[in-house]
Amino acid sequence: MSWKYNELKRSNHTNTSEMYGFSEFIQKPLEIYVFVDPLCPECWSLEPYLKKLTVEYGHYFTLRPILSGHLASLNNDAFDKPKKLKDIWERTASRTGMCCDGDLWIEKTIDAPWIASLAIKAAELQGKRAGKLYLRKIQENAFLKKENISDETVLMRCAQEVNLDMDEFSDDLYSSSAKKAFQCDLKLTKEMDVDYIPTIVFFNQKAEEQGLKISGLYPYDIYEHVLHQMLQYEPTAAEKPRLEDFLATYGVVANKEIAVVYDWTQSKAEREMKKLQLKRIVKKITVKHGVFWEYQR
Numbered sequence: 001m002s003w004k005y006n007e008l009k010r011s012n013h014t015n016t017s018e019m020y021g022f023s024e025f026i027q028k029p030l031e032i033y034v035f036v037d038p039l040c041p042e043c044w045s046l047e048p049y050l051k052k053l054t055v056e057y058g059h060y061f062t063l064r065p066i067l068s069g070h071l072a073s074l075n076n077d078a079f080d081k082p083k084k085l086k087d088i089w090e091r092t093a094s095r096t097g098m099c100c101d102g103d104l105w106i107e108k109t110i111d112a113p114w115i116a117s118l119a120i121k122a123a124e125l126q127g128k129r130a131g132k133l134y135l136r137k138i139q140e141n142a143f144l145k146k147e148n149i150s151d152e153t154v155l156m157r158c159a160q161e162v163n164l165d166m167d168e169f170s171d172d173l174y175s176s177s178a179k180k181a182f183q184c185d186l187k188l189t190k191e192m193d194v195d196y197i198p199t200i201v202f203f204n205q206k207a208e209e210q211g212l213k214i215s216g217l218y219p220y221d222i223y224e225h226v227l228h229q230m231l232q233y234e235p236t237a238a239e240k241p242r243l244e245d246f247l248a249t250y251g252v253v254a255n256k257e258i259a260v261v262y263d264w265t266q267s268k269a270e271r272e273m274k275k276l277q278l279k280r281i282v283k284k285i286t287v288k289h290g291v292f293w294e295y296q297r
């Protein structure tokens with residue numbers, strides 16, 4: 001790809017400087033852009049690998065989600081009819097272990113999926129961490145709970161669940177600031193020739209080299225190898241946190257996410273979680289595919 005990090009900063013100056021602060025770009029050597037859509041099942045299936053990358057090497061990079069808007073015309077595309085979308089979600093869930101309940105497309109009408117993206121940018125105006133938490137909560141509501149995330153009531157409830165300032169979120173939801181931020185993401189998607197989601201782009205902030213783009217879903221060792229390559233030295237992986245600390249950080253996690261992060265089989269991950277369930281530290285979430293757990297303390 002042709003983009004260099006310095007060119008990217010100049011092109012996206014307003015979105016970068018106003019929403020994230022310059023300090024976000026000088027603390028760690030790498031910047032990782034993740035192009036996603038809140039209704040993309042493969043983006044959801046990328047979550048275990050992003051968590052592991054963050055746990056092991058988060059001290060080397062800043063992770064920044066970019067909303068691609070590639071699914072914004074869901075109901076207008078002849079291909080994306082409810083039955084076909086249901087089948088895509090079900091196959092993805094079976095293949096990846098990350099539940100995507102395709103019945104959503106049969107039971108609900110998502111008539112304005114772009115509103116969810118706008119809501120995520122509104123949440124991001126309260127801080128980068130707030131935006132990430134809100135994106136995850138939106139995904140949980142879509143893929144696990146079969147909620148219509150174009151419904152403003154659902155969006156407001158998600159904001160409450162991640163402890164956003166509700167008055168500020170309500171004011172920002174359809175604000176020019178949120179719309180401008182979303183448009184910046186769409187512009188960046190186009191300018192960086194991202195034509196498939198998920199796509200991850202690695203940048204070394206201290207080098208003049210081009211960014212490295214990976215489109216699609218790959219095994220974890222591919223992302224780890226690219227991170228090593230972009231750093232230009234062998235990084236030291238951090239010690240994995242205690243399982244309970246990991247759960248407390250993320251709140252709701254898939255058995256698949258635990259297995260990937262801790263290098264366990266899914267069976268071992270479930271055995272370890274059942275021990276915590278007996279102690280009432282976690283609650284098992286019943287979903288159509290796979291197993292999810294919710295931290296209770």
